[in-house]
Amino acid sequence: MKPEIETEHACKGTIPKNVPRMVRILDVIEENPFVKTFLLDIKMDALPGQFVMVWLPGLDEKPMSVRGTSEASPAVKALLQKAKLKPNSEGAVAITVEARGPTTKELLQKKPNDMIGIRGPYGKPYSIVEDSIMVGGGVGMPPVAFLADILKKRRLLQGARTKERLLFLDQYEDMRISTDDGTLGHKGFVTELLEEEIMKKKPKMVYACGPELMMLAVLRICRKHRIPMEASLERYMRCGLGVCGSCVCGNRVVCVEGPVFNDKELEEMADFGKFALTKSARKVTLKEYYSG
Ligand SMILES: Cc1cc2nc3c(=O)[nH]c(=O)nc-3n(C[C@H](O)[C@H](O)[C@H](O)COP(=O)(O)OP(=O)(O)OC[C@H]3O[C@@H](n4cnc5c(N)ncnc54)[C@H](O)[C@@H]3O)c2cc1C
Numbered sequence: 001m002k003p004e005i006e007t008e009h010a011c012k013g014t015i016p017k018n019v020p021r022m023v024r025i026l027d028v029i030e031e032n033p034f035v036k037t038f039l040l041d042i043k044m045d046a047l048p049g050q051f052v053m054v055w056l057p058g059l060d061e062k063p064m065s066v067r068g069t070s071e072a073s074p075a076v077k078a079l080l081q082k083a084k085l086k087p088n089s090e091g092a093v094a095i096t097v098e099a100r101g102p103t104t105k106e107l108l109q110k111k112p113n114d115m116i117g118i119r120g121p122y123g124k125p126y127s128i129v130e131d132s133i134m135v136g137g138g139v140g141m142p143p144v145a146f147l148a149d150i151l152k153k154r155r156l157l158q159g160a161r162t163k164e165r166l167l168f169l170d171q172y173e174d175m176r177i178s179t180d181d182g183t184l185g186h187k188g189f190v191t192e193l194l195e196e197e198i199m200k201k202k203p204k205m206v207y208a209c210g211p212e213l214m215m216l217a218v219l220r221i222c223r224k225h226r227i228p229m230e231a232s233l234e235r236y237m238r239c240g241l242g243v244c245g246s247c248v249c250g251n252r253v254v255c256v257e258g259p260v261f262n263d264k265e266l267e268e269m270a271d272f273g274k275f276a277l278t279k280s281a282r283k284v285t286l287k288e289y290y291s292g
């Protein structure tokens with residue numbers, strides 16, 4: 001049976017969040033050679049850490065973090081204003097996408113006025129604690145940047161392999177940067193910047209999103225300094241509704257119980273930092289998973 005398609009006009013009405021809505025792409029921003037941000041014509045009450053399922057009809061449906069909404073995120077609002085865009089749905093949502101496999105590569109070919117399917121928002125968001133430090137790596141940056149837009153008192157750190165993979169440089173002047181090869185900012189890992197910042201002033205909370213080994217290192221640092229932390233996990237997802245079991249990590253169903261988990265929950269998850277399920281539900285090491 002073909003899934004029902006809602007038109008963009010239907011966005012103004014009340015549509016169950018589990019029904020995909022076809023929404024117009026308002027604008028596409030090239031963040032770096034591998035990553036683009038899409039501004040979507042849809043009003044949504046999403047919180048930092050939540051995700052949407054993005055549907056390319058005839059291809060697949062994939063989870064993407066909400067990078068921001070025009071209502072809650074000044075950075076997303078500024079992007080709309082800069083491009084002089086007026087969404088039909090009186091609101092906009094941004095997602096930031098890196099090319100990995102077939103669906104994300106196809107998505108990166110999309111242009112303004114193309115239509116894509118969206119359902120959500122889903123998942124448990126980050127808690128909101130002022131006086132915190134945020135650590136983002138790669139396409140872990142979008143949910144962390146959304147959180148940075150909402151918090152008044154926060155420090156933002158971003159790590160990447162090299163300068164050309166960094167995101168949102170022009171949007172956060174106070175963001176501290178690290179690159180593995182030293183092409184911009186601190187040469188080394190972003191966790192070294194985190195240690196430095198903690199020594200300057202202990203935060204009330206540390207938030208992380210990025211490669212799982214980075215988040216594991218953040219968890220260990222926070223445990224050492226007795227600082228609460230939360231991380232947003234990425235697992236292979238199909239339904240986003242807690243039905244199919246694709247996204248299980250240890251004893252947790254990531255799409256409904258997460259994707260954001262706190263330090264205690266992460267420590268109890270046997271697979272965190274070690275194993276993930278592939279598309280075919282085979283349990284493999286994270287190294288094998290990311291090279292797949
Ligand atoms: C809650 C959540 C939020 C996400 N937010 C973003 C985001 O903001 N921006 C973004 O670019 N990507 C995000 N992802 C990852 C994104 O969903 C995958 O890159 C995408 O599903 C890949 O689909 P594909 O068809 O292009 O490639 P596939 O052929 O499905 O996968 C290609 C390879 O990518 C890796 N991969 C696939 N799915 C995932 C996954 N869920 N997590 C980690 N690695 C994966 C695997 O190594 C896989 O072999 C998120 C994932 C989750 C679970």
Ligand code: FES
Pocket residue numbers: 236237238239240241242243244245246247248253254255256
């Ligand atoms: S994606 Fe189906 S249970 Fe989580």
